[in-house]
Amino acid sequence: MTETFQEFVAHRTPALSRTAYLLTGDHQLAEDLLQSALARTYRHWRRISDGNPEAYVRRAMYHQQVSWWRRRRPTERLEAEPTERSGDDHSDATALRLSVVAALRGLTPRQRAVIVLRFYEDLTEAEAAEVLGCSVGTVKRHGHEAIRRLRATALDLVDPPAQRSTR
Incomplete structure (x- = not known):
């Protein structure tokens, strides 16, 4: 049992x-979330190992995240600015990634x-x-509401500034 779980x-x-x-x-919360889900999975490994254990872990993560969120409402916190590095300019990719993360947090x-x-x-619906x-x-309702909220709050993702200025 332990070997198959370790392989998984x-x-x-x-x-x-x-x-x-x-x-x-x-990143730190993600590690905690994954560890919590894997611990729950290990306790039920005999029952779920023949099915789809990855789906079980993902479902445990989603439910655990909702549970954590309900217990401690997230507070906004300031992120440190990315340090400048010599070499390739990844500022556009970084800005996009930060915009996506901020939009998902909303x-x-x-x-x-x-x-x-x-x-x-x-995944399908x-x-x-x-x-x-x-x-x-x-799922359809939450997806529709999420996309509506993203369109309203994350304008840089819907209509990038470069496209806005060319109009």
Whole structure:
């Protein structure tokens, strides 16, 4: 049992870690979230190892993130400015990444989970509903509300400044 779980963790941690980061927007919280989900998975490994353990871990992460958010409402905090490095200019990519993270932080945990599942994990509405333990209609509603909120609050993602100035 332990060997198969260790193999699963070794092979799937990078992808699961990326998903955890998208859910939390913070590297340390993402590590905590993934560890919590993996601990829960290990306790039930015998039951879930024959099925789809990765889906179980993802579902545990989504539910744990919502639970954490309910307990401690996130407060805004200032991020340090990226340090300048010599070499290639990655400022546009960095600005885009920071805009995406800020936009995701503006969503509710359920909306964020739907966006991550649908557009990052590339799951169908039915698959996302199964992972979240809700109906397809709920996934559609949260997805619609999230996209509406992103369009209203993240103008740089919808209409980049370079495009605005050429009009």
